[in-house]
Amino acid sequence: xxxxxxxxxxxxxxxxxxxxxxxxxxxxxxxxxxxxxxxxxxxxxxxxxxxxxxxxxxxxxxxxxxxxxxxxxxxxxxxxxxxxxxxxxxxxxxxxxxxxxxxxxxxxxxxxxxxxxxxxxxxxxxxxxxxxxxxxxxxxxxxxxxxxxxxxxxxxxxxxxxxxxxxxxxxxxxxxxxxxxxxxxxxxxxxxxxxxxxxxxxx
Numbered sequence: 001x002x003x004x005x006x007x008x009x010x011x012x013x014x015x016x017x018x019x020x021x022x023x024x025x026x027x028x029x030x031x032x033x034x035x036x037x038x039x040x041x042x043x044x045x046x047x048x049x050x051x052x053x054x055x056x057x058x059x060x061x062x063x064x065x066x067x068x069x070x071x072x073x074x075x076x077x078x079x080x081x082x083x084x085x086x087x088x089x090x091x092x093x094x095x096x097x098x099x100x101x102x103x104x105x106x107x108x109x110x111x112x113x114x115x116x117x118x119x120x121x122x123x124x125x126x127x128x129x130x131x132x133x134x135x136x137x138x139x140x141x142x143x144x145x146x147x148x149x150x151x152x153x154x155x156x157x158x159x160x161x162x163x164x165x166x167x168x169x170x171x172x173x174x175x176x177x178x179x180x181x182x183x184x185x186x187x188x189x190x191x192x193x194x195x196x197x198x199x200x201x202x203x
Contacts, residue, residue: 007039009047013057020058021101030054052113055105060116062099062106067124069095074131081134082182088128089152089178096156104160107153136185137192144185151181 015036019028030051034041048054073091074084096103109115125145132148133141155174158164164173 007037007043007047009057012037012044012047013054013061016054017058017061017099017102020105021099024101025055025105052111055109055111055114056116058102059106059109059114060120062102063116063121063124065099066092066095066103066106070128074127081131082186084131085128085135085148085182086175086178088131089148090175092152093156093159093174096160100160104157107157132185135182135189137189140185140188140192148181151177 012033016028016033019033019036023032028051030044030048031041033054034044044054048057069091070088073087076087077083105114129141129145132144136144155177159170164170
């Protein structure tokens, strides 16, 4: 006999993410989730073995949604690498504001049982690293990617915790920070190319 549609793994994980956004991760239990789905708690165990497994599924779903937002941003305007990166980082910030609780869970969980597969995440981020390589050069792309993620994540975490309280236009501040970051890497790539062309200087 097939299980009711509401007990599918996808529906369970989506409901868990919604509860986390509403109540916070510490308040979510399997019993609460079962009640929200109008099923008995044992039905959940056909799909998730524990709360840690449930949180891992939510984190994996959150990263997948974030990378979907990246992909949408890539195709939302001119296919010029620096402009695409601006859109990707803006999409990251928008996603964090739209899903603050699950975003914080995904980026701050220290429990290995709650973390998604590293190879899965690497595969998701590779297109962004390849895009950055067009801005920075292949050798610097990983360093540039890490710096870009640090910039956007640090900015949004300060926003989500209401730590940027000195006024001003935060949208403009974020855009300026991203522009300066990418311009710095573009200059770095230009300088590196010039040095390779003239390794011993003019004399």
